[in-house]
Amino acid sequence: xxxxxxxxxxxxxxxxxxxxxxxxxxxxxxxxxxxxxxxxxxxxxxxxxxxxxxxxxxxxxxxxxxxxxxxxxxxxxxxxxxxxxxxxxxxxxxxxxxxxxxxxxxxxxxxxxxxxxxxxxxxxxxxxxxxx
Amino acid sequence: xxxxxxxxxxxxxxxxxxxxxxxxxxxxxxxxxxxxxxxxxxxxxxxxxxxxxxxxxxxxxxxxxxxxxxxxxxxxxxxxxxxxxxxxxxxxxxxxxxxxxxxxxxxxxxxxxxxxxxxxxxxxxxxxxxxxxxxxxxxxxxxxxxxxxxxxxxxxxxxxxxxxxxxxxxxxxxxxxxxxxxxxxxxxxxxxxxxxxxxxxxxxxxxxxxxxxxxxxxxxxxxxxxxxxxxxxxxxxxxxxxxxxxxxxxxxxxxxxxxxxxxxxxxxxxxxxxxxxxxxxxxxxxxxxxxxxxxxxxxxxxxxxxxxxxxxxxxxxxxxxxxxxxxxxxxxxxxxxxxxxxxxxxxxxxxxxxxxxxxxxxxxxxxxxxxxxxxxxxxxxxxxxxxxxxxxxxxxxxxxxxxxxxxxxxxxxxxxxxxxxxxxxxxxxxxxxxxxxxxxxxxxxxxxxxxxxxxxxxxxxxxxxxxxxxxxxxxxxxxxxxxxxxxxxxxxxxxxxx
Numbered sequence: 001x002x003x004x005x006x007x008x009x010x011x012x013x014x015x016x017x018x019x020x021x022x023x024x025x026x027x028x029x030x031x032x033x034x035x036x037x038x039x040x041x042x043x044x045x046x047x048x049x050x051x052x053x054x055x056x057x058x059x060x061x062x063x064x065x066x067x068x069x070x071x072x073x074x075x076x077x078x079x080x081x082x083x084x085x086x087x088x089x090x091x092x093x094x095x096x097x098x099x100x101x102x103x104x105x106x107x108x109x110x111x112x113x114x115x116x117x118x119x120x121x122x123x124x125x126x127x128x129x130x131x132x
Numbered sequence: 133x134x135x136x137x138x139x140x141x142x143x144x145x146x147x148x149x150x151x152x153x154x155x156x157x158x159x160x161x162x163x164x165x166x167x168x169x170x171x172x173x174x175x176x177x178x179x180x181x182x183x184x185x186x187x188x189x190x191x192x193x194x195x196x197x198x199x200x201x202x203x204x205x206x207x208x209x210x211x212x213x214x215x216x217x218x219x220x221x222x223x224x225x226x227x228x229x230x231x232x233x234x235x236x237x238x239x240x241x242x243x244x245x246x247x248x249x250x251x252x253x254x255x256x257x258x259x260x261x262x263x264x265x266x267x268x269x270x271x272x273x274x275x276x277x278x279x280x281x282x283x284x285x286x287x288x289x290x291x292x293x294x295x296x297x298x299x300x301x302x303x304x305x306x307x308x309x310x311x312x313x314x315x316x317x318x319x320x321x322x323x324x325x326x327x328x329x330x331x332x333x334x335x336x337x338x339x340x341x342x343x344x345x346x347x348x349x350x351x352x353x354x355x356x357x358x359x360x361x362x363x364x365x366x367x368x369x370x371x372x373x374x375x376x377x378x379x380x381x382x383x384x385x386x387x388x389x390x391x392x393x394x395x396x397x398x399x400x401x402x403x404x405x406x407x408x409x410x411x412x413x414x415x416x417x418x419x420x421x422x423x424x425x426x427x428x429x430x431x432x433x434x435x436x437x438x439x440x441x442x443x444x445x446x447x448x449x450x451x452x453x454x455x456x457x458x459x460x461x462x463x464x465x466x467x468x469x470x471x472x473x474x475x476x477x478x479x480x481x482x483x484x485x486x487x488x489x490x491x492x493x494x495x496x497x498x499x500x501x502x503x504x505x506x507x508x509x510x511x512x513x514x515x516x517x518x519x520x521x522x523x524x525x526x527x528x529x530x531x532x533x534x535x536x537x538x539x540x541x542x543x544x545x546x547x548x549x550x551x552x553x554x555x556x557x558x559x560x561x562x563x564x565x566x567x568x569x570x571x572x573x574x575x576x577x578x579x580x581x582x583x584x585x586x587x588x589x590x591x592x593x594x595x596x597x598x599x600x601x602x603x604x605x606x607x608x609x610x611x612x613x614x615x616x617x618x619x620x621x622x623x624x625x626x627x628x629x630x
Contacts, residue, residue: 004601010491010547012598016590023598024491026547027606032599037542038554039587041595045603069483071514096484096514100319 064106066129068122072096079129081114091129092116105131133451134158134208137235139173140198140223141213144505144521145429146173149211152443161205163198165191167513172505179205186515192216195223199230209233209450211443215517218426219246219295235450237425241400245423248292249330251396255420258395263411263419265332273313276331277306283333289313291320292328295424297367299323302334335419337571339412340364341376342424343393344434346445347403348455355390356434356442357464361409362570363559365482370575371556373469374433377530377568382416389418396420405431405446429472429522432503436468436526467533468526471541471556473504475518478555486514490548495540499526499533512549520551530568534560558582 005013007022014021024035034041076093079085090102091111113130122128137153138161139146146162150173153160162177167186174180181201184191191197193216202210210227212218218236225239236242245251249269255262264283269292270276280287280303289312291299299320301312313329321327340361347353360376361369379385393408400423407428409421431442440462449455475485492508504521512518525540527533541557559565562578 004598006605008491010602011493011545012601014594014598016594021591021594023594024545024547025598025602026490032602034595034598034602035545035547036587036591036595036598038557039585039591041587041592041599043596043599045599069480070486072484096486101481101483 063112063130063132064109065127066091066103066106066131068094068103068124068126068128069101070094070096070124072101072122074116074118074120074122074128075100077114077116077118078102079111079114081111083111085109085111085131094122094128103128107131134233134447136161136179136205136207137447138163138198138202138205138207138210139177139213140192140210140217141215142168142171142173142192142505142516144503144519145213145215145427147176147505148432148503149213149443150176152441152447155441156444156447158447161201161207163192163201165515167515170510172507172510181205186513188216188516195220195226198223199226199232202227202232203230207232209235209447211235211446212426214426214429219424221246233450235446236404237400237402237406241402242425244400245402245406245425246293248290248294248422251400251422252420254399255396258392258399260392260396260420261418263332263335263421266330269328269330270313273309276303276309276313276329279331280306280309286334286336288332288334289316289329290332291316291324291326292330293324293326294320295324295422297364299329300367335411335413337414337573338362339376339378339570340369340409340421340572341379341389341412341418342407342409342428343389344428344431344442345393345397345402345406345408346442346449346455347397347406348449349403349452350454351398352455353394353397353402354455354457354459354462355393356438356440356462357386358389359428359430359433360570361430362572363565363574364572365575367572369430370472370474370552371470371559372430372433373467373530373533374437375464375467377570378412378416385416385418392418392420396423404449405442429519430470432501432522432524433468433470436501436524437464437466438462439465466526466528467530468524469533469537470522470524471537471553472519473521473523473544473546474552475512475520475549476552477550478552480550482552484514484518485550486512486518487549488512489546491545492547493543493545495523495543497540497543499536500540501525506546520546531566534566554585558585 007013010025012023026033032043072094075095078090085105087108089105092103093100109131112132116128136159139149150160160177162173162180163183164174165186183197217223221239221243224234227234252262286304289301299316301316303309303312317327341358343358344356358376358379359372359374361372363371405427407424410418411421412418476482477485488511501524506520525536527536538560544553
């Protein structure tokens, strides 16, 4: 008897130690995201022959980009290029789906770049500002 | 009864209204914007008409285009749903002028209740208790400062033309006042085309409890009891229940609130469906907040607890029929809960999460009701409110209703976008929620105290195995696909429940 059965596209039934689980799978940026009973697991599946160094995550050191978390419109800038900001300080306000959201500084530092323009439409992951 | 009705709305509420129209054998006409050509309400309606580009100001808010569509399709009445034009007195008046019935109250009632300051004055005149506050719109932050000197902080700035939490800000000190005033005023201007604000004393940790009303055009009005809507984020309700655990435990409270609500509505010459919202303080005293002159988002829980179809009743009284129900005919049974399922990420500041629904499994089984507008393959547009569906359950007691909601949420799977489905499970498991210690700051406090939701240890290894199996079976067959599983796998990071 198969331990794992594909039951619907992206849905797997798993029988293990007499217990039944259902796992739902989504593909995302080279990761497989597995949901089991509301819990989310990101699993990196690697082909050993195509191993490449994992790009390091940006730390608190150096320059940090602030990117749009969703498509939307810039409605207000709260800082100017060159300003010194505290971690968590509001940088700009973005509106999407009738909700206004304040984008906050990921760390304390100086606003070295502010590419966002009031009224501009932005796509998810667009770089809006950088803090150094 | 009407033969054909246009729904001047989209999303789940348009679908909801179409369902009752079909049960009543009334033809339905949907309207849609560019973004909604493939939306469910268009698919379900008998007829459909394009009313403009995606921005709602160019489509769903265009009175002229909605009325053109109504005339073209020969409808006798228009159901406005909630939001958009539903509380727009000019729209109600324009419908009447065009000889089309507006399924709602008169334009005059909407106008009187639409001004929060005028509604307060009406409530005072009708003998309903109100929260201390300004009687008129503020000319600027200085007016609010004067009020603060008299009543102290915290205070609440609110849009005169407001609703749904838009244009509302809590202010705790003089220092916050100017920026809060500016933000609230600009939000009010954008949302309601009216930047005016007024101010109220803020009642700390109040409950939000509202009374559902329905009246005919001949002065007969009944109430359908209360809904507890204290679970909110950013002043938007996310979860509601009927009955309110507080009201259910206090003999006479439902009747007292119901009678107060009817008195206020009567003083505005109100008919059709409406809701009077109250704030309830720690002592159980209630204060008139505002009246919503439309069908509420959360009406299904009242329908589940009373057994009445409010949309059907709206249509009947709009068609000029007498409301046959007497107050004593309305009875409440069991407990109903509703969760508003949004395309948003509750663990990333509730950011909207538009996108394509790649897979959808709906909850079913005993006592489950789902009012939704999504289907597999549909792309949630970025142009509108991200409400995907309202999941409601009914059961005999509050405890079994909570258990049923948890069960239904576990069956519910929406892939491709983030939703707040799992977030509701955490709230429903929360001790404070289970003990019904509810108030409008509940979600904020919950987010601070909630513990990480750790998966049982075996799930991680199951996730690894499934990921490997999935990659093997979905990747093109190459030599590497048969490499030993242990070398293939590397667990990245796993996150708590999202």
